Amino acid sequence: MNMATHLISRRGLLRNAATGSLGVMALGSLGPVALADKKPRDSALKGNVHHSVARWTFDFLSLEELCQLVRQIGFSAIDLVGPDQWHILKRHGIDSSMCNGAEPNLEDGWGDRRFHPALVESYRRHIDLVSEAGYKNLICFSGNARGMTPEEGLANAEEGLKKVLGHAEKKGVTLQMELFNSKIDHPDYLCDNSAWGITLCKRLDSPNFKLLYDIYHMQISEGDVIRTIRENHQYFGHYHTAGVPGRHELDNNQELYYPAIMRAITETGFEGYVAQEFMPSGESNEEKKRSLASAIKTCDV
Template sequence: MSNTCNTPFPLAACAEMLWQDRPIEWRASRLKEHGFGVGLWNWPAHDINKLEATGASFTIMNGYLAGRLTDDEGAAELLRTARETAQIGKRLGVQRLNLHGTGLGEGGLPVQPVEVVTGAMWLKAEDTLCRIVDLADKEGVVFTLENLNLSVDHPGVPFGRAEDTLALVSRIDHPRLRLNLDLYHAQIGEGNLIELCRRSLPWIGEIQVADVPGRFEPGSGEVNWKGIAKALSDMGYSGPVAMEAWASGDADAALIAFRDAFTL
């Protein structure tokens, strides 16, 4: 695999989802070797000293360990664990710390599922995110809010749709709170990806991709990733694009396919 990356976007990949028989620090080093940034999930699962020693560029990781946006108790827990995670993020140089509407447990299912998001929950979520912004200002970090699909992977997550995450982030409208716009989840739940990117453009911190169905690398499913890459470039997006996907076969081949999809 070539180490050069002739794309208009910095590319990254989720280390947890590739080479699963290898230690996480090996995966980070492998991604660095091939010119990709490194995405992580929850940091307590890893040896931070070993990750730090790789010298990899860590682009994103979960920015909290527990909690939720929607009520006082959950917000307090989210802020507490986000503050702790921010210290690890700064140590690794992580560029973005990722949030969801509620904590995710086994299999990506919400720890506290929600069937109906009430007006009071919306107001509390806005308040919680304002407090997150205050924390981000104090710590000098950036948080993102990620959309998730509700029909396949994450039923019961509040504020899961891209429409909802965009509404919250655009209302807060602060440079230390951005969208982690996951196009895999959006394709399953909402579609119309290019228009979604265009509407979200002022608030995007990162774009994540995987093909549908299967959550494998770009080119394995139904999405026209070349068309999306061209549209993103045409609308002036030059930020990070990250593959949060399983490899349908060989992991190195999956990375080649990803890079090719976003090379114009």
């Protein structure tokens, strides 16, 4: 699967969510977990990291099957599931660690004032849904610049987000803007570097607005991942992982050393989620499922 197909997969999942109102196991065969079993199996996970996985990267499985898989590995959270499927997560005792569905797409975001009326309406509604479901995090996006300067985009995002942040604070929901690279995956995206996102955090000055620091994207955009995390961790509310280059497994075919990155994250006292968002490259579904167990083990410091 090429990168263009990867992007289509995630964008398609986001659109579908928006229309809805989204022990490390032995590396052997992964059988199903009984639906009646609501407790995670005994695992060798150390308990220092709250693990999750992005739904869209394992979309060759049904959500039911993915819930069973994460339970079998030994963790209990899935990212990027919208309101129409939360009942499936609840049936399995799985947390919706990063909710989605309020965004129209990845390009029409808070950095462009033209989209504010629709975004305000959608986010206020979804903040209510997230709160009522007992969840905490709702993803958001800067969208594309379309000729704007970074400062213009910042001013627009600040203006728009202030219209919903008070409601988020009241409902106990944190809006988290994802950092993307604009070099390869998301051309023209405004929030394509940590400095832009941190400036927005400072201007909004709310405990209910954070950045989703995507390690894969920021390695491509700016590198210097560990120092950035150590010096700015107070602005980062959630992390995503993937190998660079290629967005595949966290193995020795890519340039990031995730055990060191994860130690840096845990040393900051971070208590949120770290979600795997790599595209498994195995030929069979069993190989792909084993790659998730391997990634969790790599990140479980």
